[in-house]
Amino acid sequence: MMVFAAMLTAAAFAVMPQEARADETREEAGRCAVRYLQVNHSTNASRIIAGYEAIDLRDRAWQLIWTHELAPAISTGSSTFAEDLNNFARGQASYLQLGRMRDITLLPELPLQADIDSGDTDLQESAVSRLADCDRTFGFAPVIALAPVLSxxxxxxxxxxxxxxxxxxxxxxxxxxxxxxxxxxxxxxxxxxxxxxxxxxxxxxxxxxxxxxxxxxxxxxxxxxxxxxxxxxxxxxxxx
Structure with a gap:
């Protein structure tokens, strides 16, 4: 009996890291979805991002939301999830709940569109790098990159x-x-x-x-x- 209990305990510990990794992936998918949507609010993205006009960032965001089941199953307020998501991306909400059971809570990061529109080369490179990391993590192509300098x-x-x-x-x-x-x-x-x-x-x-x-x-x-x-x-x- 003790051996059986020990086996169950070992199995439980083996599953926990996998569940934790899955939760981390879903949370990162949520953050990337928000970042993609934030870029759509930028006024400078077409000059900073190579081939910007051909990249549908909104589509990438919603692919992540549907693939990783990030949309809550039910609404808990007067607004829809799409409205909550848009408000969060615009910096007009202090948190965003994701997942069918609202088991993931995102807190605001520094808004990506502010970095892109800042005119600061280092901030713009950092913003594009974060978007490229999202592309590589979740398999989107083409990977977002800085536009070549226009003379x-x-x-x-x-x-x-x-x-x-x-x-x-x-x-x-x-x-x-x-x-x-x-x-x-x-x-x-x-x-x-x-x-x-x-x-x-x-x-x-x-x-x-x-x-x-x-x-x-x-x-x-x-x-x-x-x-x-x-x-x-x-x-x-x-x-x-």
Whole structure:
């Protein structure tokens, strides 16, 4: 009898670490779901995260919620779980209960969108690293990564191309292309403006040809323009 009891005790201890690991995984899934949703509230994510427009972070969040059964079975208040989740992601709630039996409680972390929108390179890299860890842990692809640095020259080409494709925006696009060229010249003293303007036109024509031939998506150019707008602050001042 004592031997049988000892076997039961040993079996119980063997199961406990597995249950603990399962709970840790579910809690981490909840945290990652919140992080993905927080990024959707960022105003700067499209400039910081590579290929942001093609990544459905909301879908990743809800995949985690359904896969790990994080939605409570019943509501205990007047709000729905989706509302509670959104409020928590926005930093408007002091805790979030997860799991069918509400057996997991998340407390707020520093909001990820604040780091992404901070303008601080170290904070932005840390935020993207945490998102990438979530991707790798739960098998999402592509893994979130920092967008490559967008140069003033790249923006000048994008604005030139916008003017070439869209006559209604030609004046605005030319003004912004000149602005980007001026920034490029400031960063590269000794460079001749005429040579830079000529190269911008050559590169713009080449990129336009790739788009017309289907070798490059026009969505990619639109994403570049959006990042340039953020880079120069034009997105916050439509009167520029």
């Amino acid at each position: 003033d020259f790249d923006c000048a080409v994008a604005y030139w191309l916008l003017g070439a494709f869209n006559s209604a925006q030609q004046g605005m696009a030319l003004h912004r292309a000149r602005f980007a060229i001026a920034r490029h010249l400031e960063a590269n003293p000794g460079t001749q403006r005429q040579q830079v303007e000529q190269q911008v036109m050559v590169d713009g024509q080449a990129r336009g040809q790739r788009i017309q031939q289907g070798q490059e998506s026009s969505d990619l150019m639109q994403a570049t323009l959006a990042r340039c707008e953020m880079k120069y602050g034009f997105a916050q001042n439509s009167g520029q």
